[in-house]
Amino acid sequence: MIAHEPVDPTAALAALGSRAPATLRPAVLVAVGLADLYSATTSPLGEVLVAWNGRGVSWVGAADVTDFEAGFERSVGRPLARAATLPPRLAAAISRRLAGDRRVRLPLDLRGRTPFEVAVWQKALEIPRGEVRPYGWVAAEIGRPRAVRAVGSALAHNPLPLVVPCHRVVRSDGTIGQYSLGGPAAKRTILAAEGVDPDGLEALARSGVRYIGSDTTRIVCLPSCHNARRISPRHRIPFASLAASRTAGFRTCRECRPGSGAALVA
Amino acid sequence: MQPIRTGRCYRGVMDADAALAGRLAEDLDGTFEALVLAHQDRLYSIALRIVGAPADAEELAQDAFVRAHRAMAGYPAERIATLRLRPWLAAIVVNLARNRARRRTLPTGQQGAHEPADERADRPEARHDRAEATRGWARRLAALPPTYRAAVVLRHVDGLSYEEMSDALGRPEGTVKAQVHRGLRLLRAALEIEAAAERRHAEEMTA
Numbered sequence: 001m002i003a004h005e006p007v008d009p010t011a012a013l014a015a016l017g018s019r020a021p022a023t024l025r026p027a028v029l030v031a032v033g034l035a036d037l038y039s040a041t042t043s044p045l046g047e048v049l050v051a052w053n054g055r056g057v058s059w060v061g062a063a064d065v066t067d068f069e070a071g072f073e074r075s076v077g078r079p080l081a082r083a084a085t086l087p088p089r090l091a092a093a094i095s096r097r098l099a100g101d102r103r104v105r106l107p108l109d110l111r112g113r114t115p116f117e118v119a120v121w122q123k124a125l126e127i128p129r130g131e132v133r134p135y136g137w138v139a140a141e142i143g144r145p146r147a148v149r150a151v152g153s154a155l156a157h158n159p160l161p162l163v164v165p166c167h168r169v170v171r172s173d174g175t176i177g178q179y180s181l182g183g184p185a186a187k188r189t190i191l192a193a194e195g196v197d198p199d200g201l202e203a204l205a206r207s208g209v210r211y212i213g214s215d216t217t218r219i220v221c222l223p224s225c226h227n228a229r230r231i232s233p234r235h236r237i238p239f240a241s242l243a244a245s246r247t248a249g250f251r252t253c254r255e256c257r258p259g260s261g262a263a264l265v266a
Numbered sequence: 267m268q269p270i271r272t273g274r275c276y277r278g279v280m281d282a283d284a285a286l287a288g289r290l291a292e293d294l295d296g297t298f299e300a301l302v303l304a305h306q307d308r309l310y311s312i313a314l315r316i317v318g319a320p321a322d323a324e325e326l327a328q329d330a331f332v333r334a335h336r337a338m339a340g341y342p343a344e345r346i347a348t349l350r351l352r353p354w355l356a357a358i359v360v361n362l363a364r365n366r367a368r369r370r371t372l373p374t375g376q377q378g379a380h381e382p383a384d385e386r387a388d389r390p391e392a393r394h395d396r397a398e399a400t401r402g403w404a405r406r407l408a409a410l411p412p413t414y415r416a417a418v419v420l421r422h423v424d425g426l427s428y429e430e431m432s433d434a435l436g437r438p439e440g441t442v443k444a445q446v447h448r449g450l451r452l453l454r455a456a457l458e459i460e461a462a463a464e465r466r467h468a469e470e471m472t473a
Contacts, residue, residue: 007454007458009403009406009422009453009454010422010450012403013423014425015396015400016315016403016423017307017311017423017424018307018311018314019310020307020310021310021320024302024310024327025306027328028306028328028331032336034295034299
């Protein structure tokens with residue numbers, strides 16, 4: 001056998017470069033939040049569409065693909081592509097959040113929104129499943145008690161209906177009010193699915209009742225507060241105003257804080 | 267030994283990178299896709315030749331871009347504008363690959379088993395030998411100890427200069443050069459061992 005020539009592998013190594021797979025660039029853009037994917041998932045309102053990127057959930061809308069894409073384009077404007085399914089962890093987090101678990105980690109991508117809007121949506125996220133709060137309550141809680149109309153507008157422009165539970169914010173006169181994802185009827189449907197009795201709440205408001213107190217604890221709550229709901233009929237004291245409850249010697253519930261925005265209702 | 271890439275073409279790449287860094291400094295999100303387009307093939311190639319499996323390489327390259335974006339989002343504009351993108355991005359891939367190898371603590375040298383399918387596919391005869399040789403070098407490269415593998419990949423697959431490699435790896439130029447040379451020696455030795463084994467095999471068959 002002849003001895004071989006000294007081998008120089010450098011030319012062969014230079015040929016080891018490859019082209020990146022076509023899937024890499026779109027995956028990177030989604031991961032850094034410069035493009036989004038969307039897919040369908042189930043909700044109390046039936047099938048809804050959810051868009052997301054590496055920063056979190058970015059858009060939720062009704063199941064009509066054309067409307068969904070148009071809404072995303074108008075409001076967000078990033079490239080959007082359909083995916084077969086939601087990533088499993090995201091799907092699990094959304095379903096737990098819709099089931100009322102407020103502690104589940106579910107990142108939201110709210111870039112490009114005003115600090116006021118974000119404050120309103122974060123406040124809505126604090127409202128427990130099965131309860132509602134008036135617009136004026138949200139305004140007072142975020143330190144902008146006079147901005148009730150702006151709160152209504154921010155909630156109407158909620159990019160993440162259901163995930164950010166704007167449906168849990170109702171009119172200060174006690175009626176259920178408008179809803180961006182399918183109108184007032186849809187809002188009643190979700191609230192009912194969450195354990196709220198919309199008709200009962202409205203009837204109570206029509207009869208002039210805004211607060212419910214307990215004559216055993218002498219604490220007064222908003223009517224849908226879980227603390228109010230467990231007061232037995234015998235001990236339930238209705239109030240038309242907080243002033244009346246104060247006169248009767250009641251103090252306000254620390255959880256539903258009925259004093260927030262109360263001046264506007266009175 | 268300075269390879270082909272030190273010519274005009276390579277300086278062109280450096281100028282394009284400086285311009286890209288300037289644009290990233292001004293508008294990170296608006297320019298980021300251009301960065302991905304300009305560097306995705308090389309980051310993927312570096313990752314592929316370090317970790318071996320295409321799916322792992324794609325994930326690694328994706329992670330590297332995400333890290334790069336996050337890092338730049340936290341940098342002041344002046345710092346982004348002066349980034350040397352080629353070594354900086356290479357460093358991110360190499361570090362991610364190293365951390366990943368540590369996490370997995372898998373024995374190295376197994377990666378040759380995962381060659382990209384397109385390299386294994388049947389090819390016209392004329393290209394067959396070259397493809398076969400490429401596969402051989404990919405396998406030998408995958409069997410190198412990690413430090414030498416990364417050094418050889420950055421120098422000879424990606425074409426970084428020793429100075430850029432020193433920047434990327436955070437080691438003196440002399441050390442980096444020695445690691446590349448040692449890596450090449452090991453590659454040649456691997457080839458010779460294979461050749462010797464083939465000769466022995468051939469002699470046994472004809473004996």
